[in-house]
Every structure is written in C-alpha cells, then in structure tokens.
Amino acid sequence: MIRLQSIYAVFGKIFLSICLVVFSWGDVSAKVSLPSIFGDNMVLQQNSEVKIPGTTGRGRKVRMRVSWSEKSQTIKADENGCFLFKVRTPSAGGPYKITFDDGDVVVLENILIGEVWLCSGQSNMQMPVRGQLNQPVVGSNRVIAQADPQVPIRMFTVQKATAKSPTTDCTGSWVDNASTHVAEFSAVGYFFGQYLQRQLKVPVGLIHTSWGASNVQAWMSEEVLRGIPEINLDHLTGDVETKLLPQQLPCLLYNAMIYPLKDYVIRGAIWYQGESNVQNPELYGKLFPAFVSDLRSTFAQGDLPFYYAQIAPFPLAKYESARLREVQMHSVKSIARSGMAVLMDIGEQKCIHPSRKMEVGERLAYWALADTYGKKGFDYASPEYDSMEVVKGKVRLSFRNAGLGLTSYYQELKNFEIAGEDKVFYPAKAYIMKHENKVYVEVGSQSVANPVAVRYAFKSFAVGDLFGVTGLPVSSFRTDDWEMAGESGGQPGADR
Structure with missing residues (x-):
C-alpha cells in the first residue's frame, strides 16, 4: 500500500510538471492579437504619434516594423500579455504595411495615412446612404453608383453592443469605398467624409458608432455620470427592471462602443443626436457639455474638435424640439472647439429622419474645413x-x-x-x-x-x-x- 501511494505521488508530480510546462508554453507562444479597429485597410491619423495596442504571450517580446520607416521597435509584453506601441506617422500617403513578429508574424496591409474622424449619435447618424424602408436619402442612388474603391475613403462601423463595464474590443472591420460598402455606411458620416476628402485631397478614415433611439447618457462613462445626481446607475450593479431600451441605459454604449476605440488617434468627432433627450432639455444642457468633455478625456485629446447637428424640426409636443434646439444652440458657447450645423430647413413633418442627409454632412464639413483645417473664404457658422x-x-x-x-x-x-x-x-x-x-x-x-x-x-x-x-x-x-x-x-x- 505504501509503495502504491509512493508511485501515485511520483506520477502526480510528473503530471503537475507537464501541466506547468504546457501552460507556460501557451503563454509564451500566443500569437499577436490586435483590437478589431487596428486592421487591414485602416487609416491612421497623419503627422501624429499613434498608439497600437495588442496582446501576445505573457512576457513575450514583440517586434513591430512600419513600412514608412526603416526603424523597428521591440517591446516585452507585460504579465497579462499586453503591449502598447507608439509610432510617429508621416504626412498623408500609402498604402503601407505594419509587421508584428513575436516568433509568429502578423502583417497589417493596405494601410493609408490621412485624416480620421469619429461619427456618432442616434438614428439620424445611423441612417445608411441607401436609406431604409420607406425612408429615402436624397441623391443616394447616384452617390452609391459613383462610389470608387480607388478614392481613398475607408470606413469602419462598430457593431451594436452593450456592456455594464468598459470592454477592450468591439466588432467591425475597415472597408474601402466600393458601392456595396458605401450603401451600408452612415449617410451623414459618408457625406461629411466625402466632402473632406475632395477638399483636402488626402485619405479619410471614418469610424461610425451609433444606435437609433439612444440618449446621450448611454454614451457617457460611469465616472462622469456619478457626478450627475439626476442619472440612476443602479442597472450597472444588478438586474433592474426598466421600460427603457438597452441603448437608453446610462454607460452601456460608452462601455461597448466608445471605450474600445480609445487608443485610436482621431482628428475630431461629429455628432447627430438629441431626439431621445427632448423630454428634459434642462438636463441635456448639463449632460451634453459633460459628454464632450468625457469623449475628449477618453481619447486623451483635450482639444478634440467636436461638431454636431442641431436636431431638425419634427412635430412632438408643442415646444419639445424647439427647447432642445435652444439648448444645443447655447452649448456652442459652453463647449470649446465646437460648432453646430443648423437644420431648420430640412425637417420632415411626417418622419423624424430628414431625407436631405447630404446637406447635414456638408454643413458639418464646413465647420471642419474652416475651424480644424483653417480654410477661408466661405461661411460655416449660421447667422445667430x-x-x-x-x-x-x-x-x-x-x-x-x-x-x-x-x-x-x-x-x-x-x-x-x-x-x-x-x-x-x-x-x-x-x-x-x-x-x-x-x-x-x-x-x-x-x-x-x-x-x-x-x-x-x-x-x-x-x-x-x-x-x-x-x-x-x-x-x-x-x-x-x-x-x-x-x-x-x-x-x-x-x-x-
């Protein structure tokens, strides 16, 4: 019996040793993995220090080389297998490659360097170029038919998701300017980016993250909303019965659809939202500036240009839309480096989604061209x-x-x-x-x-x-x- 126990003990130690070796080997040999926003066909912000995070085996060395430079970098992953490269981008151009080597080689291809903008909000930002059931976008068929993959516009759409705590990745992929891709992309975002690309003559990257019927607090962080007593955050710590849609619960969209993008360097952001906050314009007046500050903090860009569409007229209660528009108009003064596109002439009496999306994108582009890029000779701010x-x-x-x-x-x-x-x-x-x-x-x-x-x-x-x-x-x-x-x-x- 004693001898049998001794044999079991010896085999137990051998088995444990094998397990430790296997698990250790698994940590060391893990292949480089990157968040989905960093992928083939992406556009990186020009003349910037961009961040590229990823994971590999714990403590493993990763070598990165970018094809626009002869220099390479080597970083050792931390105990969780995480690494973060920082690299300087040149002026607009491409295509380029980025190679990662930790023993296994991962290559990102067809990368352009140019101007990158975030496009966010609710259904009026979500509305695709092709339109949707019984809701047209004026001029869409011509724009889709004329789309050319050789025109350097690249698009990334964040798939809808919610989370009670910040997540490190989202679902999506970069696509080119082909007709099939343009048809499905945000109309306001595309018309904005198309106008910029034509005027700046550089590659333009558009990151679209929006959800119909979402309110502004869904796009804000828990840290910021803890300081606003009117916002209830009980749903973050337990299951709470609510009549609200998931995209109207505070923080849930920020955690799943904004936070995963935080390491991606962008030039600025455009925003089309407000309809889901019309019931309490006074609270929106408090939330909206806090949202912009929160967004800038998340991307670690304190002077991030932020341009937004004032909601278009739509027959709600007698003054609901007007009061929200008033708050948005006053917010230009309280939010530094911001601008508002007025849409008083394009509202639809029978649909909350105006069909003239091209004007919206172009008016936002006027702000970007003048305020961000310093172009002169045209008006961009409405008379006030x-x-x-x-x-x-x-x-x-x-x-x-x-x-x-x-x-x-x-x-x-x-x-x-x-x-x-x-x-x-x-x-x-x-x-x-x-x-x-x-x-x-x-x-x-x-x-x-x-x-x-x-x-x-x-x-x-x-x-x-x-x-x-x-x-x-x-x-x-x-x-x-x-x-x-x-x-x-x-x-x-x-x-x-």
Whole structure:
C-alpha cells in the first residue's frame, strides 16, 4: 500500500510538471492579437504619434516594423500579455504595411495615412446612404453608383453592443469605398467624409458608432455620470427592471462602443443626436457639455474638435424640439472647439429622419474645413440672433455671423411671433431691413402695441425661412426666457 501511494505521488508530480510546462508554453507562444479597429485597410491619423495596442504571450517580446520607416521597435509584453506601441506617422500617403513578429508574424496591409474622424449619435447618424424602408436619402442612388474603391475613403462601423463595464474590443472591420460598402455606411458620416476628402485631397478614415433611439447618457462613462445626481446607475450593479431600451441605459454604449476605440488617434468627432433627450432639455444642457468633455478625456485629446447637428424640426409636443434646439444652440458657447450645423430647413413633418442627409454632412464639413483645417473664404457658422431693440412699436433684431446680410429668398417670412407684457404671442409680420450698413429683421403686429419679446420658428415643427445670404439657415430662437406652456414628455422608447 505504501509503495502504491509512493508511485501515485511520483506520477502526480510528473503530471503537475507537464501541466506547468504546457501552460507556460501557451503563454509564451500566443500569437499577436490586435483590437478589431487596428486592421487591414485602416487609416491612421497623419503627422501624429499613434498608439497600437495588442496582446501576445505573457512576457513575450514583440517586434513591430512600419513600412514608412526603416526603424523597428521591440517591446516585452507585460504579465497579462499586453503591449502598447507608439509610432510617429508621416504626412498623408500609402498604402503601407505594419509587421508584428513575436516568433509568429502578423502583417497589417493596405494601410493609408490621412485624416480620421469619429461619427456618432442616434438614428439620424445611423441612417445608411441607401436609406431604409420607406425612408429615402436624397441623391443616394447616384452617390452609391459613383462610389470608387480607388478614392481613398475607408470606413469602419462598430457593431451594436452593450456592456455594464468598459470592454477592450468591439466588432467591425475597415472597408474601402466600393458601392456595396458605401450603401451600408452612415449617410451623414459618408457625406461629411466625402466632402473632406475632395477638399483636402488626402485619405479619410471614418469610424461610425451609433444606435437609433439612444440618449446621450448611454454614451457617457460611469465616472462622469456619478457626478450627475439626476442619472440612476443602479442597472450597472444588478438586474433592474426598466421600460427603457438597452441603448437608453446610462454607460452601456460608452462601455461597448466608445471605450474600445480609445487608443485610436482621431482628428475630431461629429455628432447627430438629441431626439431621445427632448423630454428634459434642462438636463441635456448639463449632460451634453459633460459628454464632450468625457469623449475628449477618453481619447486623451483635450482639444478634440467636436461638431454636431442641431436636431431638425419634427412635430412632438408643442415646444419639445424647439427647447432642445435652444439648448444645443447655447452649448456652442459652453463647449470649446465646437460648432453646430443648423437644420431648420430640412425637417420632415411626417418622419423624424430628414431625407436631405447630404446637406447635414456638408454643413458639418464646413465647420471642419474652416475651424480644424483653417480654410477661408466661405461661411460655416449660421447667422445667430444677437440682440433686440424696440423702435416705434416694432422690434429690430440684430444677428451675428451675417456678413452679407440675411435673406428669405424673396419669400414672405412666416415664422415670427411677437408678445407684449401679457406674454401672449401673436403671428407677426417680419421684414429684412438695412439701415446705415446694418442689417436687421423688423418684427411687428397690430395686436401688440408695446412688444417685449419675439420668437422665430420656436415650435417643434416649422419650416425655416430665414437664411444667411450664403445659404446657411438661422436657428429657431426666442428673445424671452419665460416658462414654456404646452411642454410634455413623449414615450422614451420612441425612435428619436
């Protein structure tokens, strides 16, 4: 019996030794693996120090070589098998290769160097170039048919996912400018990137991460939202019953669809969202600047350019859309290095997804070309209400960003209202006037002898009819700060 036990003990030690060798060999021999955002066909930001993370065997040495340089780098993976390379990119060009060698060789091919932009938001960013069931995108078929794989636009779409804690990878792959790929990509994102590529004449990489009906807090980190008491985060620590859609639960999209991209260096971001936050515009006014700060912190780019689309008119409750648009308009002043594309002229009364997506992308591109790339000679910021004065029973409204003046394209202005001290608004007559080289809009009504306030298109749905001479529409606005009557919340599950 003693001898048998001794034999068992010897074999046990041998078996344990074999296991340790096998597991140790597995750690050492693991092949280089990279997050999906780092792959064939990608575009890396030009003239930048880009980061390239990955994993291999624990403690294993990895050699990386980029084909635009004769130098190589070697890094030893940490105890978890993780490594992070940093490499300087040249000016725009390509195609290039990146080779990783840890004993096994992994090669990334067909890489371009250029300008990289993040495109995010909800359904109006998600809407593909081809459109969707019974919801067209104007001009889409021509754009898709003309798409050329030789044009250096590359696209990466993050597949929809949620997570209660930050994840290190997402699902997606880089594709070229072929018609089949363009058809499925974000329309606003594509039109924005296409405009940039034509003007800058460099490769453009577009990273699309959006989800219809998502609210802004779903795209924010737990760390930031812990400081905002109105946001409930109980769902992160347990199973909580809720009527909200998964894409409306705080942090879940940030964890799965933003955080995995954090090591990818980008030039800037465009954003089209807000419809799912119309029930509480005051809270959005607090969340939106915090979201932008959070995004910049995640990408470790404190001055990251951020340009966003103001939501288009759509008939919700009486003032819901107008109040959210007002918050977005004021946010330009509170968010450094930001700009807003006004969409007052493209709203659809019967669909929350405007079909004129090309204008949205181009107006966002104007901001990027002027504010990020320093191009001059064209307008990019819409005229904006500045001040008012009462002269002989009528109100004169002055505007910023209206160098060549204002226009209604010779049509009657129909969206102005005026009120006296009783706070009752009446339809008003409005005219574009010029006096001593100063352009203003004069507003009046026989029903209001002593006006104190004016509103322009300040309702959920209105077709904007006031523009700068170069064609950029004026946002809805009001001169008062009175409490709004007729505001009511819709159902949060609506695809807004």
